Amino acid sequence: MKSSRFALIIIVFVSLYSITIHAADAAEKVLTEGTQTHDHGTWQEKRFVATVDGSGVQRAEIVGGEYFYDPNYIIVKVNKPVELKVKKSGGYIPHDLVANSPEAGIDFKLDLKRDAQTITFTPTKTGKYPIYCDKGFLWLKSHREKGMEGVIEVVE
Numbered sequence: 001m002k003s004s005r006f007a008l009i010i011i012v013f014v015s016l017y018s019i020t021i022h023a024a025d026a027a028e029k030v031l032t033e034g035t036q037t038h039d040h041g042t043w044q045e046k047r048f049v050a051t052v053d054g055s056g057v058q059r060a061e062i063v064g065g066e067y068f069y070d071p072n073y074i075i076v077k078v079n080k081p082v083e084l085k086v087k088k089s090g091g092y093i094p095h096d097l098v099a100n101s102p103e104a105g106i107d108f109k110l111d112l113k114r115d116a117q118t119i120t121f122t123p124t125k126t127g128k129y130p131i132y133c134d135k136g137f138l139w140l141k142s143h144r145e146k147g148m149e150g151v152i153e154v155v156e
């Protein structure tokens with residue numbers, strides 16, 4: 001008798017857990033509806049070579065949304081200042097843009113807004129450095145896992 005009651009409790013727990021996961025997933029789907037529909041997990045590279053203006057500043061613009069950055073592969077030159085203009089494509093889900101490579105002078109974290117914001121930095125070392133969104137919804141896949149990640153490639 002005792003072990004069957006125990007089994008019942010386990011079953012109830014497992015069902016509640018999976019119901020909650022599905023509810024959370026459905027909630028996020030409802031929130032994203034009407035914005036962008038992206039095939040989650042199929043990251044496609046969108047390259048952009050930063051353009052250099054007369055003052056020697058390299059510029060690029062990035063739009064972030066569910067669940068992408070466009071472009072998501074920015075190429076910049078080493079030891080020249082970079083101005084990244086970033087904004088959100090829309091929707092209610094919060095996104096940010098994080099870079100965590102202080103060894104290359106690429107270190108920032110900014111919440112995206114509908115209005116463009118500017119990130120300035122000067123890359124000091126060649127290489128490929130990740131950028132990503134560190135947001136997520138409860139215990140579900142992070143935005144980064146869903147495709148909100150990219151690369152800043154620093155070249156000579």
Ligand SMILES: [Cu+2]
Binds near residue numbers: 096
């Ligand atoms: Cu995000």
